[in-house]
Amino acid sequence: MSDLSWLVPLPVVLPLTGAGLALALWRHARAQRVITLVALSLSLVASCLLLVQADAGPLTVDVGGWSAPVGISLVADRLSALMLAISSAVTLCVLVYSLAQGVADGDIETPVAIYHPSYLVLAAGIAIAFLAGDLFNLYVGFEVLLAASYVLITLTGTAERIRSGTIYIVVALLSSVIFLFAIGLAYSATGTVNMAQLALRLPEINPGVALALQLLLLLAFGIKAAIFPLSAWLPDSYPTAPAPVTAVFAGLLTKVGVYAIIRTQTLLFPGGRADDLLMWAALATMVVGVLGAVAQNDIKRLLSFTLVSHIGFMIFGIALSSEAGMAAAIFYVVHHITVQTTLFLVAGLLERRGGTTSLDQLGGLAKIAPFLAVLFFVPAMNLAGIPPFSGFLGKVGLLQAGAAVGTPLAYTLIAGGVVTSLLTLYALIKAWNKAFWQSAPAPVPARHLPRGMVGSAAALAVLGVSLTVVAGPLYSYTERAAHDLHGRTVYIEAVLPAGGRGSGISDDVATTDAGEVTP
Amino acid sequence: MSHDMTPNLVLVVVIGVLVAVGVYLLLERSLSRVLIGIILIGNGVNLSFLVAGGAAGGAPIVGTTPIDEMSDPLPQAMVLTAIVITLGMTAFLLALAYRSWQLHRHDEVQDDVEDHRIARLAALDEPSFADVDTLDTTTDLEREAAEARDETQAIPVGPAGRRAGPA
Numbered sequence: 001m002s003d004l005s006w007l008v009p010l011p012v013v014l015p016l017t018g019a020g021l022a023l024a025l026w027r028h029a030r031a032q033r034v035i036t037l038v039a040l041s042l043s044l045v046a047s048c049l050l051l052v053q054a055d056a057g058p059l060t061v062d063v064g065g066w067s068a069p070v071g072i073s074l075v076a077d078r079l080s081a082l083m084l085a086i087s088s089a090v091t092l093c094v095l096v097y098s099l100a101q102g103v104a105d106g107d108i109e110t111p112v113a114i115y116h117p118s119y120l121v122l123a124a125g126i127a128i129a130f131l132a133g134d135l136f137n138l139y140v141g142f143e144v145l146l147a148a149s150y151v152l153i154t155l156t157g158t159a160e161r162i163r164s165g166t167i168y169i170v171v172a173l174l175s176s177v178i179f180l181f182a183i184g185l186a187y188s189a190t191g192t193v194n195m196a197q198l199a200l201r202l203p204e205i206n207p208g209v210a211l212a213l214q215l216l217l218l219l220a221f222g223i224k225a226a227i228f229p230l231s232a233w234l235p236d237s238y239p240t241a242p243a244p245v246t247a248v249f250a251g252l253l254t255k256v257g258v259y260a261i262i263r264t265q266t267l268l269f270p271g272g273r274a275d276d277l278l279m280w281a282a283l284a285t286m287v288v289g290v291l292g293a294v295a296q297n298d299i300k301r302l303l304s305f306t307l308v309s310h311i312g313f314m315i316f317g318i319a320l321s322s323e324a325g326m327a328a329a330i331f332y333v334v335h336h337i338t339v340q341t342t343l344f345l346v347a348g349l350l351e352r353r354g355g356t357t358s359l360d361q362l363g364g365l366a367k368i369a370p371f372l373a374v375l376f377f378v379p380a381m382n383l384a385g386i387p388p389f390s391g392f393l394g395k396v397g398l399l400q401a402g403a404a405v406g407t408p409l410a411y412t413l414i415a416g417g418v419v420t421s422l423l424t425l426y427a428l429i430k431a432w433n434k435a436f437w438q439s440a441p442a443p444v445p446a447r448h449l450p451r452g453m454v455g456s457a458a459a460l461a462v463l464g465v466s467l468t469v470v471a472g473p474l475y476s477y478t479e480r481a482a483h484d485l486h487g488r489t490v491y492i493e494a495v496l497p498a499g500g501r502g503s504g505i506s507d508d509v510a511t512t513d514a515g516e517v518t519p
Numbered sequence: 520m521s522h523d524m525t526p527n528l529v530l531v532v533v534i535g536v537l538v539a540v541g542v543y544l545l546l547e548r549s550l551s552r553v554l555i556g557i558i559l560i561g562n563g564v565n566l567s568f569l570v571a572g573g574a575a576g577g578a579p580i581v582g583t584t585p586i587d588e589m590s591d592p593l594p595q596a597m598v599l600t601a602i603v604i605t606l607g608m609t610a611f612l613l614a615l616a617y618r619s620w621q622l623h624r625h626d627e628v629q630d631d632v633e634d635h636r637i638a639r640l641a642a643l644d645e646p647s648f649a650d651v652d653t654l655d656t657t658t659d660l661e662r663e664a665a666e667a668r669d670e671t672q673a674i675p676v677g678p679a680g681r682r683a684g685p686a
Contacts, residue, residue: 070593136597143604150611159622163629166550166615170628173557173608174545180601181564187594188526188571236631295637 004053008061008076010046011084011127014039019120026113033099036116040095040123044088047081054081055477058484058494060133068495069197073133077491078481079330080130083259086334087130090251090341091123093460097345098244100452112155122148122248129256133495135183135193138260142179142224146172149253152245153237160240168237175223182216189213196495199267199488214269218261218278225257227315228285231308235292238307239300239357243348246300250307251341255333258314265318266326266485267492278319279409286312286420293427299347299357302431306383306424307340313420316413317398320405326482328397331475335382335390338464342379345457350376350435352453354444359431363440371454373436379461380432384425390467393475395421526570534570537563550616550626557612561605568598 018039022032053059058077062068076084098115125145132138150172154165187193189209190201202210219230226234234254238246265274289309296302314336317329347357353369354362366373382389399417402410467474484490537559544556572594577584579592616626 136600140600140604143608147604147607147611150608154615154618157618162615162619162622164631166619166628167631169608169612169615170545170553170557173612174560176604176608177557177560177564181567183597184564184567184571184594187568187597193593193597236634296633298633301633 004049005059005061007046007050007053008059008074008131009063011043011050011088012074012124012131014043014046015120015124015127019117019124022120023117026117029113032113032116033102036095036120037099039120040088040092043123043127044085044092047084047088050076050081051085054078055480058491060494068133069192069194072137073194073196073495074131074137075133075491075495076131077494078477078484079259079262082330082334082477082481083130083255084127086337087126087252087255088123089463090337090460091119091126091248093456093463094244094248094251094341094345095119096456096459097247097348097453098242100450100456101242101244101348103450103452114151115155118148118151119248121145122152126252126256130259134195135186135198135264138263139176139179139183142256142260143176145253145256146176149249153241153249155242155245164237164240167233171223171233175220178216178223179220182213182220185209185216186213194495195263195267196492199492200496202268210269211273214264214274217264217268218274221257221260221264222281223257225254225261225315226285226308226311227281228288228308228312231285231289231311234308235296235301235304238304239298243344243351247341247344247348250304250344251337254307254311255337258311258318258333261315262318262326262329262485267488270486270488272319272321275319275321276409278315279413282312282315282319283413283416284312285309285315286416290420290423290427294423294430296427297359299350299359299362299431299435300344302359302427303340303343303347306427309420309424310336310340310383313395313398313417316417317401320401320410322401322405323479323482323486324401324404325398326485327475327479328394328401330478330481331390331397331471332394334474334478335394335464335467338460338467339379339382339391342457342460342464343376343383345453345460346372346376346379349449349453349457353447353449354435355447359434361441362435363438363444364436365440365444366436368444369449372449373432375454375457375461376436377432379464380428381425382464384428385421386425388468390464390471393468393471397475525574527574530566530570534563534566537566548627550612550619550628553628554609554612554616558605558609561601561609565598565601565605568594568601 018035022035025031025035050059054076055078058075060068060076061074063072063074066072098119122145125141125143125148128141128144129138130141132141150165150169153168154161183193186198189205190198192198192201202213223230223233238249241249265272286309289305289307289312293302293305293309296305310332314329314332317325317332320326349372350362350365351357353372354365356362382391385391385395395417399414402414402417541556541558541560541563544552544559547553547556572591576588576590579589579595619626
């Protein structure tokens with residue numbers, strides 16, 4: 001399928017080009033909006049085509065014609081393509097929401113000029129991270145998306161955003177430095193940063209060094225994915241940003257960390273030496289996160305804590321080191337991206353309608369905004385894992401995979417997962433009850449909700465529900481993806497075909513042997 | 520490897536010192552010290568790429584140096600990228616520290632207010648949220664019972680002078 005490999009860089013190139021254009025046209029708000037919309041729509045189309053194509057086999061591009069172990073390779077296998085497609089769909093929906101919000105707030109002529117370029121750079125960074133075929137470009141992808149996220153989280157520079165943004169930025173910088181250090185060590189130990197070649201060379205080096213690398217990478221990605229005890233920064237940082245920004249962060253940024261964990265753990269470190277550690281981390285993430293959610297009385301903070309908590313489910317699936325566990329984890333990632341984003345968008349609507357996100361002050365909204373009540377209720381139930389929603393299917397898959405592994409620790413995690421689901425249900429029902437059902441402590445001012453905001457939130461909610469409808473094909477897709485990840489050869493063969501070299505033109509320089517350069 | 524891969528001890532010690540001092544500064548409250556800490560750790564990590572490339576050799580340009588004596592160019596390319604990224608992030612953090620100073624006249628990293636609030640409520644053993652519909656503590660059970668309509672009043676009294684229903 002290499003004839004279609006020109007599709008691979010598009011999800012990166014389109015938003016980046018758009019970002020440049022939007023930055024150049026910073027005085028023209030209308031043009032910025034059109035550019036952003038077009039760039040993200042096109043990259044959604046490209047991602048969907050990739051999703052179809054990657055099912056036949058991974059597509060690779062050696063950037064600039066430099067063959068793989070030397071040059072930069074971009075790889076779209078089943079996992080990458082699936083993540084790309086779902087993230088493009090989510091970024092587009094959130095964009096429409098933020099456009100409608102901007103229009104409703106009357107800032108058509110005077111928007112924050114940096115919003116659209118940053119948003120596009122964020123989308124490009126996410127795409128680079130998903131497509132990167134080597135550790136260093138994974139790092140670059142992370143930095144690109146983080147740089148954009150720093151701008152977005154401190155947008156307009158109010159005191160509250162600066163306060164929470166500071167913590168977010170310092171923590172993110174620290175995790176990037178740890179990641180960079182791990183890359184340096186990996187290069188010292190193996191002479192390569194190409195992930196396919198690393199997969200071949202890591203078994204040959206000292207297992208102690210390999211374990212150190214694995215743990216360093218887990219530490220770096222664990223901070224980004226907000227795994228307990230590295231998650232304390234998240235519930236403090238996210239809620240202060242504007243609703244669309246929080247929504248896209250909650251949906252995607254932590255999942256990029258989860259994706260990086262899946263990629264490195266399966267490809268570079270098979271055999272599951274860190275599985276017990278990951279399982280304990282997953283258990284603690286699930287339980288501590290959801291206990292945090294129960295204690296909150298601000299709906300955005302409550303949702304941030306459920307976000308942390310549900311990362312634990314994905315880590316559980318990864319830690320099982322089985323195909324079934326991985327398939328369920330990938331399915332859960334897809335489900336969670338849509339649902340968590342929807343919930344944050346609805347929280348934004350709620351804030352707009354009720355004037356606050358504090359559950360102490362909200363109330364009685366079911367009567368005056370019944371559609372909003374439904375719009376919150378459906379993804380909330382989806383997140384809690386009520387049948388027949390996709391959250392239920394993902395959780396059942398995870399629990400079954402856990403039972404199939406059958407160790408006492410796995411059963412402990414199953415119990416932890418069930419308790420977490422119940423507590424999630426409790427926290428969300430409490431929130432729904434207080435915001436929509438019980439009487440309001442003070443009368444709610446009548447405010448109009450823009451149709452575009454409600455529409456895009458509803459579209460995402462429908463996308464979340466439709467994951468249930470297409471759960472069969474989607475689940476078999478994630479099973480195939482998990483099979484590829486588990487087998488490893490598909491990925492390695494795609495990047496380094498027979499002869500151990502990519503398809504570039506630099507044949508006279510690249511060699512197959514350990515970092516050696518032949519004359 | 521074609522040439523000596525033993526790490527350079529001086530570089531390793533410098534990396535250790537930079538990272539150690541950086542971590543110490545990172546634990547400070549003041550954002551400008553945190554910033555210096557990040558810069559030091561970043562430089563330490565960037566130096567680690569030089570170690571990763573092995574011993575220094577000639578310029579890695581085909582035709583000027585025999586291939587066996589070249590430095591490894593790849594870590595240098597990577598460290599250059601990393602330096603640019605660190606520079607950008609440093610600039611942003613500096614702007615952030617300045618903004619924080621503008622707003623508060625200090626650049627200390629502040630605590631999470633909400634965490635404080637919940638911790639205080641937990642110390643007082645109070646619920647973290649209030650339920651409006653059941654908040655009215657004056658309606659205790661007895662008063663509520665007194666206000667409620669008593670259905671048994673409506674039941675007719677039987678011929679034996681006793682209530683027909685259970686007492």
